[in-house]
Amino acid sequence: MQRTYLGELMKAKWSLLQGFITTMEISAIVIVIGLIAGMIGGLLLVYGPKPVRLLMRLYVDVLRGIPVLVLILFSYYGLALLGVNISAYTAGVVALAGFCSAHMSETFRGAIDSIPVGQTEAAKAIGLTFQQRFIYVLLPQAARRIVPPAINTAVEMVKGTTLLSIIGVLDVLLATQQTIARNYMVIEFYATAMLFYFVLNFTLSRMGAYFERRFGFIRY
Amino acid sequence: MSANPAASATSESAEPARNLLVARDVHKSFGQTEVLKGIDLTVTEGEVVALIGASGSGKTTFLRCINLLEEFEQGSITVDGDPVGYTDRGGSRRRLSEGRLAAQRARIGMVFQSFNLFPHMTAAQNVMLGLVKVKGMAKAEARSLADHWLARVGLADRADHHPYQLSGGQQQRVAIARAVAMDPRLILFDEVTSALDPELVSEVLGVMKDLAKSGMTMLVVSHEMLFVRDVATHVVFLDSGRIVEEGEPHAVFKNPKSDRLRAFLGRFTDIIGDITAR
Ligand SMILES: Nc1ncnc2c1ncn2[C@@H]1O[C@H](COP(=O)(O)OP(=O)(O)OP(=O)(O)O)[C@@H](O)[C@H]1O
Numbered sequence: 255m256q257r258t259y260l261g262e263l264m265k266a267k268w269s270l271l272q273g274f275i276t277t278m279e280i281s282a283i284v285i286v287i288g289l290i291a292g293m294i295g296g297l298l299l300v301y302g303p304k305p306v307r308l309l310m311r312l313y314v315d316v317l318r319g320i321p322v323l324v325l326i327l328f329s330y331y332g333l334a335l336l337g338v339n340i341s342a343y344t345a346g347v348v349a350l351a352g353f354c355s356a357h358m359s360e361t362f363r364g365a366i367d368s369i370p371v372g373q374t375e376a377a378k379a380i381g382l383t384f385q386q387r388f389i390y391v392l393l394p395q396a397a398r399r400i401v402p403p404a405i406n407t408a409v410e411m412v413k414g415t416t417l418l419s420i421i422g423v424l425d426v427l428l429a430t431q432q433t434i435a436r437n438y439m440v441i442e443f444y445a446t447a448m449l450f451y452f453v454l455n456f457t458l459s460r461m462g463a464y465f466e467r468r469f470g471f472i473r474y
Numbered sequence: 475m476s477a478n479p480a481a482s483a484t485s486e487s488a489e490p491a492r493n494l495l496v497a498r499d500v501h502k503s504f505g506q507t508e509v510l511k512g513i514d515l516t517v518t519e520g521e522v523v524a525l526i527g528a529s530g531s532g533k534t535t536f537l538r539c540i541n542l543l544e545e546f547e548q549g550s551i552t553v554d555g556d557p558v559g560y561t562d563r564g565g566s567r568r569r570l571s572e573g574r575l576a577a578q579r580a581r582i583g584m585v586f587q588s589f590n591l592f593p594h595m596t597a598a599q600n601v602m603l604g605l606v607k608v609k610g611m612a613k614a615e616a617r618s619l620a621d622h623w624l625a626r627v628g629l630a631d632r633a634d635h636h637p638y639q640l641s642g643g644q645q646q647r648v649a650i651a652r653a654v655a656m657d658p659r660l661i662l663f664d665e666v667t668s669a670l671d672p673e674l675v676s677e678v679l680g681v682m683k684d685l686a687k688s689g690m691t692m693l694v695v696s697h698e699m700l701f702v703r704d705v706a707t708h709v710v711f712l713d714s715g716r717i718v719e720e721g722e723p724h725a726v727f728k729n730p731k732s733d734r735l736r737a738f739l740g741r742f743t744d745i746i747g748d749i750t751a752r
């Protein structure tokens with residue numbers, strides 16, 4: 255009996271689809287958490303009282319300095335040893351989200367810091383509160399500087415989800431490997447996985463480029 | 475003869491001028507360096523007070539204290555009867571909450587040397603932001619008020635331009651419109667023409683002159699001595715964090731009493747030789 259790529263793809267479709275969903279889901283959760291935590295983290299890095307600032311700085315620098323895989327393994331095995339029992343999926347999300355948040359915090363901090371102090375002062379002078387200054391004056395200007403590195407981080411996170419296959423999270427990579435183990439069509443199915451990751455990340459990059467153009471007019 | 479002279483005195487001047495700004499013994503240090511060494515200043519309604527002095531004398535710092543952009547350690551500043559920045563309950567001096575500070579700042583306008591327009595907003599949006607978010611005005615109403623003030627500063631046709639599409643002089647006029655539209659009790663101007671090309675200075679000074687005529691209370695830091703002489707009702711000379719001399723501009727320029735002021739004015743004689751002569 256002749257194996258065809260399409261025939262094998264149909265056989266593996268549910269398992270691969272499950273992998274796609276898991277990869278997309280984890281990527282989305284991690285990026286959204288990273289953006290929200292990064293915004294808060296960035297604000298704390300800039301405006302927090304000194305002890306908070308120092309703690310955040312420690313968090314950001316430590317997490318950015320550890321390989322993601324080590325974080326993932328620590329989160330999965332280390333937490334289990336400490337008596338915290340979480341699934342591979344949760345452990346993976348925690349590790350990636352922690353890593354993503356650290357990078358995003360630094361991105362937000364840099365973007366907020368790069369806005370001339372006169373912007374905050376002019377916003378204060380018309381009576382805007384801290385919250386209003388951030389939402390209407392700082393964030394729109396910071397956006398242009400946040401988007402390119404944030405997209406980079408997002409792309410790295412999508413790639414990083416493949417590391418979760420090591421602790422047994424059934425993502426695109428693990429589903430692909432399981433498929434290959436059955437049909438030995440190594441090239442075809444790794445190529446399929448590559449295409450998936452490429453399309454996903456290329457879309458992210460294009461979105462980034464669009465936003466960058468959109469905010470490109472902001473000059474001082 | 476009136477039996478009650480005090481009563482007749484008040485009836486003659488129907489409404490005595492209000493003190494819009496009262497600064498009392500304001501001290502401010504940056505680290506070990508005392509930059510303001512006890513400033514006393516009163517600005518009454520409708521007055522245009524010019525603050526002059528050498529670089530580093532503390533003019534900017536004083537303006538920033540009034541608008542709560544800078545904290546000061548001692549003394550008090552009252553704007554239209556409201557002590558700004560601090561409460562003094564139970565003998566301990568405390569910085570007001572962020573919300574209170576914001577509300578106080580909304581009543582004090584400020585125009586900066588570097589314009590500081592919001593670059594992601596059009597001229598009209600720059601003016602509208604405070605009206606909508608701080609004063610709670612409806613967008614349409616804010617827009618028509620913005621259009622009104624932009625027209626007043628000669629920029630009716632630039633309302634939908636972004637700052638980068640405007641010249642420095644135009645940007646500064648938008649910044650003035652943004653401050654005035656909030657209907658502040660008092661507007662602070664900090665060397666608002668210093669960053670402008672010489673040919674653009676007069677259009678901004680013109681707008682300020684117009685504002686002064688309309689009765690706006692203004693505290694103006696400026697090195698434009700002709701403007702000070704012609705527009706200010708009162709001039710204050712600051713030297714090393716102290717007010718050394720003050721009075722009516724022509725008088726002060728003609729007969730400076732202190733050596734410091736004489737030396738300071740001497741620097742301007744090249745440009746405005748007639749300043750003390752008149
Ligand atoms: N943030 C700051 N930290 C430390 N020192 C400061 C700060 N801001 C101002 N100073 C110092 O305070 C003094 C007064 O400065 P200020 O800017 O008020 O002077 P100025 O009269 O406005 O001068 P200029 O005409 O140059 O604008 C200067 O010696 C200045 O170096």
Ligand SMILES: [Mg+2]
Pocket residue numbers: 533534535664665
């Ligand atoms: Mg100054």
